[in-house]
Amino acid sequence: xxxxxxxxxxxxxxxxxxxxxxxxxxxxxxxxxxxxxxxxxxxxxxxxxxxxxxxxxxxxxxxxxxxxxxxxxxxxxxxxxxxxxxxxxxxxxxxxxxxxxxxxxxxxxxxxxxxxxxxxxxxxxxxxxxxxxxxxxxxxxxxxxxxxxxxxxxxxxxxxxxxxxxxxxxxxxxxxxxxxxxxxxxxxxxxxxxxxxxxxxxxxxxxxxxxxxxxxx
Numbered sequence: 001x002x003x004x005x006x007x008x009x010x011x012x013x014x015x016x017x018x019x020x021x022x023x024x025x026x027x028x029x030x031x032x033x034x035x036x037x038x039x040x041x042x043x044x045x046x047x048x049x050x051x052x053x054x055x056x057x058x059x060x061x062x063x064x065x066x067x068x069x070x071x072x073x074x075x076x077x078x079x080x081x082x083x084x085x086x087x088x089x090x091x092x093x094x095x096x097x098x099x100x101x102x103x104x105x106x107x108x109x110x111x112x113x114x115x116x117x118x119x120x121x122x123x124x125x126x127x128x129x130x131x132x133x134x135x136x137x138x139x140x141x142x143x144x145x146x147x148x149x150x151x152x153x154x155x156x157x158x159x160x161x162x163x164x165x166x167x168x169x170x171x172x173x174x175x176x177x178x179x180x181x182x183x184x185x186x187x188x189x190x191x192x193x194x195x196x197x198x199x200x201x202x203x204x205x206x207x208x209x210x211x212x213x214x215x216x217x
Contacts, residue, residue, distance in 0.1 A: 111178040130198040130209035138190035138217040145198025147179045153202050156181040160196035164211055188216050
């Protein structure tokens with residue numbers, strides 16, 4: 001009876017020891033003391049118990065690695081069907097591209113105002129244009145001109161007079177940023193016809209537009 005009792009104690013002790021080790025190992029794994037460093041990579045231990053909340057579980061990591069490796073292996077099975085390049089439909093394709101011919105440049109100064117005497121779109125367009133006068137009174141008028149030039153413009157001015165051949169009067173004017181310039185001339189005679197033209201000195205050469213006439217009130 002005593003021997004049976006001793007054997008029972010020994011068996012019970014061994015059982016408790018095995019169970020305790022098992023429970024301790026299970027708690028250690030669940031508490032995060034052993035967590036993966038990278039997906040499917042080496043494992044590190046002694047990680048604080050409050051860290052595993054931001055790290056995937058071991059099972060999820062292994063599943064992700066297996067899925068990734070499976071995808072890489074499947075890439076070897078991808079093939080390209082090149083039979084389309086040998087089909088009659090592909091070979092019947094034609095190049096319908098249209099050759100773009102060079103065109104002449106547009107206005108030299110695209111910011112200049114557009115009017116009845118707007119510079120032509122041809123490359124031979126004049127660089128100085130005489131515009132119609134404005135604000136004509138009995139003794140004054142505003143003369144207008146435009147410069148369309150990529151050269152160096154040093155002076156802009158008007159020549160006017162009572163006859164086409166007598167454009168002896170000269171008044172200077174300051175060019176604007178868009179190439180226009182103007183000047184208000186005074187001291188004119190009422191009910192008299194005057195002639196004028198816009199001029200500009202470009203690269204030290206004088207360039208003038210057409211002659212335009214107007215009559216004072």
